[in-house]
Amino acid sequence: MDFDFTQLPPEDRYRLLTNFVGPRPIALVTTRSEEGHSNAAPMSFFNVFSQDPPIVILGIQTRGDGEEKDTLVNIRRTQEFCVNMVDMEIADAMILCGVNFSRDVDEPKFAGLDTEACRQIDASYLLRTPCAMECRVERIIDFPRRAIVLGEVVEMTVRNDCLDPQGRYVDAQVYQPIARLHADNYIIADQQFELKKPDEAASWEAAQLSPRQEKAK
Numbered sequence: 001m002d003f004d005f006t007q008l009p010p011e012d013r014y015r016l017l018t019n020f021v022g023p024r025p026i027a028l029v030t031t032r033s034e035e036g037h038s039n040a041a042p043m044s045f046f047n048v049f050s051q052d053p054p055i056v057i058l059g060i061q062t063r064g065d066g067e068e069k070d071t072l073v074n075i076r077r078t079q080e081f082c083v084n085m086v087d088m089e090i091a092d093a094m095i096l097c098g099v100n101f102s103r104d105v106d107e108p109k110f111a112g113l114d115t116e117a118c119r120q121i122d123a124s125y126l127l128r129t130p131c132a133m134e135c136r137v138e139r140i141i142d143f144p145r146r147a148i149v150l151g152e153v154v155e156m157t158v159r160n161d162c163l164d165p166q167g168r169y170v171d172a173q174v175y176q177p178i179a180r181l182h183a184d185n186y187i188i189a190d191q192q193f194e195l196k197k198p199d200e201a202a203s204w205e206a207a208q209l210s211p212r213q214e215k216a217k
């Protein structure tokens with residue numbers, strides 16, 4: 001089957017894109033409202049795109065009625081947000097935070113998630129998250145009915161048990177994030193495996209030869 005995206009209605013593009021581009025990591029984004037409430041919302045149009053500068057990106061669409069979501073309203077005002085990664089322990093709470101509550105609802109509290117003030121930005125992070133990333137807005141790219149937010153990570157707080165004793169590498173037995181597939185389907189990263197380049201790769205790279213040239217030698 002072939003789909004001409006220039007002719008497809010946005011709902012069909014959404015369905016196809018989110019059905020095939022996955023699993024998508026989930027950012028449970030916490031922000032502060034003008035009245036001081038803590039807001040939390042899951043976003044799976046999310047990923048990390050660079051380490052220098054350290055940039056994460058969110059895609060935030062408007063609600064059905066065209067209103068901007070609280071997360072985007074808060075980000076525009078404060079220019080700050082925190083990304084909380086999600087594992088099974090906080091999966092149910094994450095889904096609750098995805099409910100369209102009114103602006104004055106403290107969503108982490110409603111979902112039973114304890115919070116702590118972020119270190120460098122005006123927001124709270126979730127105490128049970130495996131990893132929280134405090135971000136300052138680098139830029140916001142506005143499109144009709146959506147915004148793409150680039151955030152620069154300024155602080156990362158990692159739950160101690162998620163890292164090896166040297167604090168360098170993740171412990172894959174402990175940190176098993178969940179990610180979104182299509183519709184209401186999710187996956188947990190509990191079947192990890194190693195995939196390494198073949199031994200010959202080092203010599204190919206050193207010689208800058210293609211495998212075919214290497215064979216012909």
Ligand SMILES: Cc1cc2nc3c(=O)[nH]c(=O)nc-3n(C[C@H](O)[C@H](O)[C@H](O)COP(=O)(O)O)c2cc1C
Nearest residue numbers: 041042043044045059060061069070071098099100
């Ligand atoms: C797993 C999951 C992923 C989501 N990803 C996004 C997303 O990437 N962008 C978006 O605009 N809404 C996304 N949503 C919907 C928002 O979380 C939802 O509209 C939420 O009510 C927004 O809350 P807010 O008004 O407090 O910002 C997602 C919902 C779930 C459950």
